[in-house]
Amino acid sequence: MKLSDFNFDLPEELIAQDPIEDRSSSRLLVLDKNSGEIQHHVFKDIIDELQEGDCLVVNDTKVIPARLIGNRVGTDGRIEVLLLKRKADNVWETLVKPGKKAKIGTKITFGEGLLIGEVIDIVEEGNRLIRFEFEGIFEEILDKLGEMPLPPYITHELKDKNRYQTVYAKHEGSAAAPTAGLHFTNELLKAIEDKGVVIAKVTLHVGLGTFRPVKVDNILEHHMHSEFFFIEESEANKINQAKKAGKRVISVGTTSCRTLESAASQDGVVKATSGWTEIFIYPGYQFKVIDGLITNFHLPESTLLMLVSALAGKEHILNAYKTAVNERYRFFSFGDAMFIK
Template sequence: MKHDSRPSPLAPGRQLAASSVSFAMMNEHNIASYDYDLPRERIAQEPVAVRSDARLMVLDRYSGTIQHRYIRDLPELLHADDTLILNNSRVVPARLLGYRTRTRGRWQGLYLRSDANTGVWEVLSKTRGRLEIGETITLQDRNTRDGVLLEVMARTDNGNLLVKPQADAAAGELLRQFGWIPLPPYIRDGRMVDADVQSYQTVYAAHDGSVAAPTAGLHFTKPLLKQLTEKGLHLAEVTLHVGIGTFRPIAVEDLNQHVMHTEWGSIDAAAAQTLNDTVSRGGRRIAVGTTSVRTVESAAQDDGTLQAWTGMCDLFIQPGYRFKAIDGLLTNFHLPRSSLLVLVSAFAGRERIMQAYDEAIQNEYRFFSYGDAMLII
């Protein structure tokens, strides 16, 4: 059953509460500056019953003023000349279950990518003991029936497996037959239920490739998008296939030493033109999610103009970065010590963001993938 608790919004226009931590004393390029304590009950386990009923913290990044609103208020909060930047990547059912054919020991995997020419998949692998080259894994479907074999071909430098399915079928077809939606581990230990097939997918998802949802987009419904376009807002769709790196905390102290994970992204000519036209008419470019930010910022020229672009995105945005292609950001509340929290802090200021998170916890906002959102303008 989906969560339907909707506390009344606080009066608009309140100033940020003073945080219990002296953030100003911290180094914005040290990962410890992006740590915070979150009560476990604030981690959303289910989406709200109606996507647009999620709560929305509106943060003015210049004045620090906040409002407590709802996603459904976006038509009131945004301007007719604004453009929303949407990541239309679709989450693939990348979580795999099966067993080692020879020993029958249980095996779990996460599909990461495949080579269309060779048919070889790269997967994260979890099992007891070491898998040998040439060994096979028997995949099982949702009814635990035996299915296709995966032959272990090699290991990558970072320890992932390269496997080849023993079947004449495309990766997408096999994943639909044998895969599960790969929920983050903080959602009831990555449960596997059919309801998440729909709820962990944006309504505008179009291109298979992500192993995690671009979660800010989960708040939109088709009626809400219709309301926004009828008001005069424009939509620009980009694609960034979200990789497994989005789940991982930053492992180094000094942010300047962090190596960002790489993801495939693309912007077509129509989306680029829509965003260029937005600037020309004085509108704002509002990125829906950090993946949309990284896509347009990777593609933008120094003056902020865009053209069609396809490439690998490894852009790590931290304080000091000069944003070229966005004027606002709609985003969820992110994990401590994550590159996503660092990006949001680069956009609005670390001290302001950490104080806003403190305010969100005090006001019982719901955090992470199925949680509430903030609009930073």
């Protein structure tokens, strides 16, 4: 399976730079995964696509303001640190720019000494382990000093941090938002529940591996970054009960999908568990849990495009994407949505 099989032409002006004012007013392309039939709606119409007894599974991770701008102690050179994974209480795996200026022993000061970091090791792909020193609560300091780590294709400044956060975000730890969930408002979620749809919550802390390009021509040689996830027993029960009753399990986003598929046994039973997943879903994959997927429009040649192609078939997906481009849908994190049913 070649990387070029998952390419498509995307005009740059279709990359959404800002969130629209009303989350649920984005557009919604509905794709029938069996027939390839396409319909066009507004996102709040998703309620009409859901049926009583369906289980909607959301990822309640919370994005941390993980981008820190500091200065190297002794030289005052500007340095940018992106928090990727918490390794121990005050030690984080980070991405540092410029990396060559961040040798082991380098100290970095943020917020005029409110936070001090020291590079203690260099790990895979040149990422740095940094130990932080501070007084008080780390999350509060981060909230004061950090910026939202927006994807590289978004060049506009985000005026409201909460717009890169789902309304149900709870567990802090993501370096990127589970963007399919950005379309839901509290009012829409309540209406969905009132219709008899069960909402289950899982947690996967999204890493920047989400945006990592596939650099090998044979996609089977691509290695996914690991991401931490957990599912509580009450939520696993909701999902399993829906499956048992013959109802649909619909994943909100590729992160919820990867969590469910990582936590399920071969017969499709979801276990209450936690751990790290490197699951890579591409065409040929047999889904164990999900029946449908709400997702945004993804980058050409990305692992996310491969995942949706596994669910609906590459031809149906590429045709839907071509239609979305022709219809001027907005792409990527702040863009429009697709429901694969």
